[in-house]
Amino acid sequence: MSFAQTREKLHRLAEQVVSPARVHATGNEIALTPTPGGWGTPPFPDGGQVRVEGAELVQLDADGTETRSAIDVDPGDAARLAEFFAFAQEVLETLRAEAADPSEIHLWPEHFDVAFEDQEATYGASPGDEDHDEPYLYVAPWTAPPPAPEWNARGFTGAEGPWGDREAALKFFRDRRDALT
Numbered sequence: 001m002s003f004a005q006t007r008e009k010l011h012r013l014a015e016q017v018v019s020p021a022r023v024h025a026t027g028n029e030i031a032l033t034p035t036p037g038g039w040g041t042p043p044f045p046d047g048g049q050v051r052v053e054g055a056e057l058v059q060l061d062a063d064g065t066e067t068r069s070a071i072d073v074d075p076g077d078a079a080r081l082a083e084f085f086a087f088a089q090e091v092l093e094t095l096r097a098e099a100a101d102p103s104e105i106h107l108w109p110e111h112f113d114v115a116f117e118d119q120e121a122t123y124g125a126s127p128g129d130e131d132h133d134e135p136y137l138y139v140a141p142w143t144a145p146p147p148a149p150e151w152n153a154r155g156f157t158g159a160e161g162p163w164g165d166r167e168a169a170l171k172f173f174r175d176r177r178d179a180l181t
Helices: 003-026 075-097 166-180
Strands: 033-035 038-040 049-053 056-060 066-070 106-108 113-118 121-126 136-141 159-161
Touching: 003 038, 003 049, 003 056, 003 075, 033 075, 033 106, 038 075, 075 113, 075 121, 075 166, 121 166, 136 166, 159 166
Parallel strands: none
Antiparallel strands: 033 038, 038 049, 049 056, 056 066, 106 113, 113 121, 121 136, 136 159
């Protein structure tokens, strides 16, 4: 199984199982969050939680009972995805602390990306999609910026860049933010 296949299978799990569990517990919240070793819901009001940890679906009930179920994905690819989401969360938290009026950082199940918004732009990290086999960072302004080499995205208006190095990621985001202001 390839990384893209693992990502797609976990993306469907986010949309069809994990996020609906949060909606059921909260009444309307769909957003997810990176968690240690993976991603999932924030704790529910009753203390429960649903998350993916490695190649397992973990359900924590309000009474503390934990149920684990194997997911048919490549464990190495699931670990790489978890590493990517943890990296994205950490870098975006740093960037968010510098922002003027930021939204919260969420892992959105419909796009399976980690992102926040500030001053009419979205700053995020995607584990890949139909246009990208590999994970990438992105800045998506709500209004298209004037054409320039730094606005290089495929499949959307904005900029995309590689992940992996914290300082390079922050430079990517800050440079694009500065170009917008």
